[in-house]
Amino acid sequence: KKKLSVSINKKIEKFNKKIKIPGDKSCSIRALLLASQCIGESKIFNLLESTDVLDCCKALRTLGVKIVKRKNHYSVYGNGLNSFRIKKKITKLYIGNSMTTARLISGLCSTIPSKFYLYGDASANRRDFMRVIEPLERVGAKFFPRKKTLPLTIEGTSLPLAQKHVESRGSGQVKSMLLLSALSTPGITTVEELKEKSSRTHTEIFLKKIGCDIKFKKTKKSNLIYLRGQKNLYSFNYSVKNDPSSAAYLICLSLLTPGSKLTLPEIICNDTRIEFIKILKKMNGRIKIKGLKRDSSSGELVGTIIAYGSKLKPITVSENVAKFIDDLPILFICAALQNGVSKFYHCHELIHKETNRLLEIKKILIQIGVKCKITKNSIMTIYGKGKIETRNKSILINTPGDHRINLA
Structure with a gap:
């Protein structure tokens, strides 16, 4: 990777700006992966064209998924569940730096009776992968060599078993991986997430939106998700809303700059993504969320975030x-x-x-x-x-x- 140096010579003075933040990375990757499992042409608008997302596109193309960049959207041509076109004994999938892609695509590969060699860049190859291996082994997949990090080979199974999984670490990626695996698994897969370790909910919101047989239940201590597999899913139009995690840096800059005002439209305001705003408010940050509504395309809660210079x-x-x-x-x-x-x-x-x-x-x-x-x-x-x-x-x-x- 090319190394860059940034020189900051002049302190930013007070400002009053309205800025469009790019599309959300988590939702962009999920949209691509889910579109690959649907029947027909799905259209994804405002897809984040970052390296991680484009590496996800490359991995799906390697698996035979047709993805075309149009003038104002991406078209993904899916052929249904378990429809990846496998041409070799071992399919090599490069995921770059994207562990979201690595973990979620493992869920899809786990129910296909073929071998997939998964590898990333130097950083991704150091990241923990045991949290993926252990639950997918219970589904029926095999991993060679069985080690904590990439690169490794996944061998999917033709007879996946529905699981009852308790996600104790609070990993939204592991939860999502199991839900993607469950799409092609007969029976009902249950994922229980402890409330004190609850994580991002984009995948389950998305699945509900596109007609998946998915149900939710809340108890005092946990959130439960029930997904009945092997139901055909059909193409969709999806608009990726703007990334709150990217917005966080500019929001903090605004709070730290006296007399400033920053307006950020169409930001995802999902409770599992804007907790940092609650923390900043406790620090005395002046932040407002206006026009909060449920987006008809994505199913996500979306609003305009306004941040003012504050004494934190x-x-x-x-x-x-x-x-x-x-x-x-x-x-x-x-x-x-x-x-x-x-x-x-x-x-x-x-x-x-x-x-x-x-x-x-x-x-x-x-x-x-x-x-x-x-x-x-x-x-x-x-x-x-x-x-x-x-x-x-x-x-x-x-x-x-x-x-x-x-x-x-």
């Missing part, structure tokens, strides 16, 4: 961070720029991302003169100073090849 304060975050795990790095930076001590509990999942994000943020905070401490049980304590002390000197900040850290 330190915070203690003790709740489930699974819903805003990708937004923690920028929240750490916001906390570092306030006078006082902030604490973030349950941050252990950050260790298993593209990089060890806990450690990388600590390195950056040290470089800008902010003290912080990480305990063995992944509690991040930040001793905010209110500002970055440059003393009129340039500060060189070395960051890893991790976009969340770089953007923060």
Whole structure:
């Protein structure tokens, strides 16, 4: 990958801007994968044309799925469940840096009696894959070699078994992977998600929208999903709404810039995606969500987010961070720029991302003169100073090849 250096020479003054954020990555990848399992031509509008999403397109094309870029949308020509066209004994699937693609496409491959060699870039090949292997082995798939990381080979089964899975880690990708596997599995697959570990709900919203036989039940302690497999799904038109995780950086910039106002239209306001806004509001951030409505195309809750320059304060975050795990790095930076001590509990999942994000943020905070401490049980304590002390000197900040850290 080409390495880039960014030089920031002038502080941003107050602003009043309206910006269109690109389409959501999670929804873009899910739209492509689900369209591949439907019968007919699906049209996807506002697809995020990022490297991860385009790598997902390439993987699906390798599996024989016809995907065409049109003037204002992408057309995906699906042939139904388990319809990938396998031409070789082992099909090589390159997923780049996209673990969303790797995990979700594994669910689709697990119910096809063929072999798929899955590999990614250097970063993806370091990421944990056991959370994929263990539940899919129970479905009937086999993995060679059986190890914690990519690359490896998946051998799907012609006789998949419906599962009752308890998702204790709060992984939306593992939940989604099992639901995609369940599409071609006879019987009812049950996924139970503990409420304190609840995760993104895009896949189940999407499946319900396109007519999948899927039901939901809530208990005091968990959310249950029941999916009856082997029901044909038909093509759809889907408009990808705008990415709240990409919006988070600009929202934080607006809060940290006195006198500013930022308007971001058509942002996904799914409860499992905008938890970071609740945290920023607790820090005294002035943020409004207007025009909240259920989008007819995607089934997602969508609204306009407006952020104003604010005087933020330190915070203690003790709740489930699974819903805003990708937004923690920028929240750490916001906390570092306030006078006082902030604490973030349950941050252990950050260790298993593209990089060890806990450690990388600590390195950056040290470089800008902010003290912080990480305990063995992944509690991040930040001793905010209110500002970055440059003393009129340039500060060189070395960051890893991790976009969340770089953007923060």
